[in-house]
Amino acid sequence: MLGWAVTFLVVALIAAVLGFGGIAGTAIEIAKIIFFVAIALFLISAVIGLMRGRGPTVR
Template identity: 55%
Template sequence: MLSWSLTFLVIALIAGLLGFTGVAGAAAGIAKILFFVFLVLLIVSAIAGAVRGKPPVS
């Protein structure tokens, strides 16, 4: 999920440099949404791991 967010961020930066403002804005919006989805899933996973009480396996 985070890799998709970074991919859309790079697409937005390249499109912005080339002057494609519509594409850059859309890609940046998608990157932002994916980043926050990733962040929510990370927090839910951390809470679920804490509730189970098992330490993470190294």
């Protein structure tokens, strides 16, 4: 998911250099949304992983 955020960031930078302000603004907003969603999903996954923990191993 972070790969998509980086892709949109690169598209935004290229569009800004070429003078396409509207496309650059839209791409950077999409990149920010995807980045924050990825961070939120990572944090949720980390908290659930910590809560589950490891049970005792039975031999």
